[in-house]
Amino acid sequence: MIAPLDNLVRTLARLPGLGRRSAERAALALVRDPEQLLDDLSTALAHAREHVRCCSECGGFTTADVNPCIICSGHGRDRTLICVVEEPGDIMAVERCGAFRGCYHALLGKLSPARMSGVAELRIKALLERVANQGVREVVLALSTDLEGDTTAGYLAEQLHVQGVRVTRLAFGLPADSGVGYSDPLTLKRALNGRQNV
Amino acid sequence: MIAPLDNLVRTLARLPGLGRRSAERAALALVRDPEQLLDDLSTALAHAREHVRCCSECGGFTTADVNPCIICSGHGRDRTLICVVEEPGDIMAVERCGAFRGCYHALLGKLSPARMSGVAELRIKALLERVANQGVREVVLALSTDLEGDTTAGYLAEQLHVQGVRVTRLAFGLPADSGVGYSDPLTLKRALNGRQNV
Numbered sequence: 001m002i003a004p005l006d007n008l009v010r011t012l013a014r015l016p017g018l019g020r021r022s023a024e025r026a027a028l029a030l031v032r033d034p035e036q037l038l039d040d041l042s043t044a045l046a047h048a049r050e051h052v053r054c055c056s057e058c059g060g061f062t063t064a065d066v067n068p069c070i071i072c073s074g075h076g077r078d079r080t081l082i083c084v085v086e087e088p089g090d091i092m093a094v095e096r097c098g099a100f101r102g103c104y105h106a107l108l109g110k111l112s113p114a115r116m117s118g119v120a121e122l123r124i125k126a127l128l129e130r131v132a133n134q135g136v137r138e139v140v141l142a143l144s145t146d147l148e149g150d151t152t153a154g155y156l157a158e159q160l161h162v163q164g165v166r167v168t169r170l171a172f173g174l175p176a177d178s179g180v181g182y183s184d185p186l187t188l189k190r191a192l193n194g195r196q197n198v
Numbered sequence: 199m200i201a202p203l204d205n206l207v208r209t210l211a212r213l214p215g216l217g218r219r220s221a222e223r224a225a226l227a228l229v230r231d232p233e234q235l236l237d238d239l240s241t242a243l244a245h246a247r248e249h250v251r252c253c254s255e256c257g258g259f260t261t262a263d264v265n266p267c268i269i270c271s272g273h274g275r276d277r278t279l280i281c282v283v284e285e286p287g288d289i290m291a292v293e294r295c296g297a298f299r300g301c302y303h304a305l306l307g308k309l310s311p312a313r314m315s316g317v318a319e320l321r322i323k324a325l326l327e328r329v330a331n332q333g334v335r336e337v338v339l340a341l342s343t344d345l346e347g348d349t350t351a352g353y354l355a356e357q358l359h360v361q362g363v364r365v366t367r368l369a370f371g372l373p374a375d376s377g378v379g380y381s382d383p384l385t386l387k388r389a390l391n392g393r394q395n396v
Contacts, residue, residue: 028287089226
């Protein structure tokens with residue numbers, strides 16, 4: 001494959017969800033249609049590069065001229081309830097479910113047991129300050145259900161309990177539209193332990 | 199979602215193989231890592247835009263400084279054998295199988311029965327000229343196995359037969375690593391009709 005095309009394929013393949021084959025298809029579509037598709041993507045990238053910023057308060061995505069973001073400065077949002085997520089994109093996922101009317105705090109990563117030194121790299125200090133200064137009554141941890149998520153949740157709970165704030169974590173259990181037969185043993189064990197009266 | 203991010207998602211979703219969800223994941227990864235990922239992709243796109251060209255002879259992808267392309271000007275390629283494909287990317291697929299040592303001709307599209315007027319938009323005139331001037335003895339049609347591919351094959355065969363050149367088309371049949379139980383009725387019918395002695 002010619003070098004500039006190969007380079008485009010390799011770069012596209014670094015995006016999550018794109019394997020080598022789909023990156024190749026995408027690259028071919030781009031160079032096949034330079035005026036429409038390639039130029040549009042270049043423009044969209046430049047536009048995002050110029051305008052997308054992280055909200056100085058929650059760490060979620062916003063634009064340079066809207067800071068704090070529309071959620072942090074929004075009316076009708078409960079500022080005493082903070083949902084902690086790992087990535088700015090996670091905020092969009094929680095917003096989409098429509099069941100949360102508090103504010104957010106994106107850590108921009110998670111801790112691993114092997115590297116607790118990562119604490120300084122995450123937005124943990126900013127979280128503790130917000131909790132101390134904003135009269136927060138509950139912090140909901142919406143973290144990954146893996147070892148890093150558990151490690152992060154454990155560390156945050158320890159720090160936050162010192163401040164006397166209530167700390168909760170999203171429930172473990174079966175995902176929607178799934179079945180017991182499809183579930184892994186750990187998920188089932190956690191769903192059993194968290195069983196609810198009906 | 200904020201506008202510049204939403205715009206990036208919509209543009210990425212126009213790429214083949216990316217649905218709304220995967221485009222969103224890709225967009226979030228890009229704005230999450232502007233210095234590494236987003237800038238690299240912008241550079242790769244600009245580089246491809248500047249350097250990728252269509253070969254003046256076969257219509258496949260090449261760079262501005264290598265025209266005709268490396269295949270068209272290659273030693274050891276049979277210039278009396280032309281494989282006709284729809285898209286420049288199809289050339290890469292045929293090359294990858296390693297079973298073809300002739301030259302290529304990309305039509306840059308295909309004809310539909312409803313719009314035979316598309317003849318002028320495709321590189322059909324250039325193909326007929328190459329066949330007439332290059333002493334071509336066989337044209338292999340490597341076209342889609344759908345209605346448009348059939349229409350294009352029928353039209354090209356008619357035009358090429360006038361020039362007295364042999365015209366063949368890739369065999370219909372079962373794909374590799376598949377089974378009879380997975381095959382649709384039309385594929386099976388064509389595989390039966392094309393059955394070979396063993």
